[in-house]
Amino acid sequence: MMRHALGTGMTSERTRGRMVTRLRHQGVTDEAVLSAMAAVPRHLFVDEGLSSRAYEDSALPIGFGQTISAPFTVARMLELVGAGDPRVRKVLEVGTGCGYQAVVLAHLVAEVYSVERVGALLEKTRARLWPMRIRNLRLKHTDGFQGLPEAAPFDAIVVAAAAPRIPPALVEQLAPEGKMIIPVGQRVQHLMLVRRVGQEIIEEKLDTANFVPLLADLG
Ligand code: SAH
Numbered sequence: 001m002m003r004h005a006l007g008t009g010m011t012s013e014r015t016r017g018r019m020v021t022r023l024r025h026q027g028v029t030d031e032a033v034l035s036a037m038a039a040v041p042r043h044l045f046v047d048e049g050l051s052s053r054a055y056e057d058s059a060l061p062i063g064f065g066q067t068i069s070a071p072f073t074v075a076r077m078l079e080l081v082g083a084g085d086p087r088v089r090k091v092l093e094v095g096t097g098c099g100y101q102a103v104v105l106a107h108l109v110a111e112v113y114s115v116e117r118v119g120a121l122l123e124k125t126r127a128r129l130w131p132m133r134i135r136n137l138r139l140k141h142t143d144g145f146q147g148l149p150e151a152a153p154f155d156a157i158v159v160a161a162a163a164p165r166i167p168p169a170l171v172e173q174l175a176p177e178g179k180m181i182i183p184v185g186q187r188v189q190h191l192m193l194v195r196r197v198g199q200e201i202i203e204e205k206l207d208t209a210n211f212v213p214l215l216a217d218l219g
Contacts, residue, residue, distance in 0.1 A: 012041055019055045019071055026057075028075045032084030036107035037075055042068075045100040045128065062098040064121045066212055069160060073209075074101050080193055080206065081156040081181040083108045088155040092173065094144030095160030095214070099125040105158070106137045113137075113151045115144045117215060145216050147173040154178060161214035162189045171201055183209040 020038045028034060043054035045068055050060050059067040069077075078101075082088050089110045093102050096116035105112045116122040119141050126139060140148065144159065145167045152173035159170070159182035166184060171194060174180055180194040189209040195202045 012043055015055045023072060023075050026072050028079055030079040030084040032108055033075055033078045036104045039107055040104050042100060045098040064118050066097050066121060068098050068100050074104060077158055077181045081158055081179050083156060090154050091156045092148055092154040093158045096122060096125055096139055099129050101160060102137055103134060106134050111136055113148050115140045115142045115148055117143055143216060144214060162211040163214045166194060183211040
């Protein structure tokens with residue numbers, strides 16, 4: 001039996017339905033992204049004491065000084081990076097955290113790789129994901145500034161923490177026509193969309209953002 005406040009049945013399904021309606025009002029239009037968000041039980045990714053707040057549009061603490069990104073942030077980033085496009089097959093996420101966005105991605109694309117620098121957080125997340133039996137998600141304890149060269153190139157890269165500048169290793173690991181979405185900045189952050197188009201790299205500055213920092217040393 002699941003003992004989360006919302007359970008896994010109708011109540012949480014209805015609550016997710018309301019979350020998806022809100023995401024549509026906030027301007028998310030990608031149907032594949034919306035249905036993945038409707039499918040993944042977000043309350044299972046936060047501690048029990050917070051599960052009644054799991055579907056609010058806010059970031060919540062997940063321990064280790066880290067947060068689970070707000071639903072709109074996740075939906076917006078996945079939409080911008082084209083995760084709902086069937087041509088996008090292999091994706092790298094930097095900053096696994098509680099694993100929520102990685103699991104939403106695993107609903108959308110064939111292969112997901114996610115890297116996290118905080119070893120203890122990654123172990124907790126592995127334990128949480130184990131019963132979910134997600135076969136197309138690989139997790140690794142490593143520094144996301146370096147990306148994951150052994151699995152590159154990626155059709156899309158989603159960075160879930162703010163970098164002072166765009167890490168060159170991640171740009172190198174973009175497949176032809178690949179896209180990366182990354183919050184850049186320190187006090188003031190913006191989402192940057194980085195696209196590989198032929199021989200060129202095109203950078204576009206989008207929404208303001210508020211992410212925890214991407215830290216280089218392994219903690
Ligand atoms: N993807 C999560 C959000 C995670 S918050 C979600 O679905 O809600 C950002 C995460 O990035 C934190 O867990 C943090 O520990 C991690 N992180 C910070 N710097 C990193 C680095 N250099 N490499 C990999 N992960 C990093």
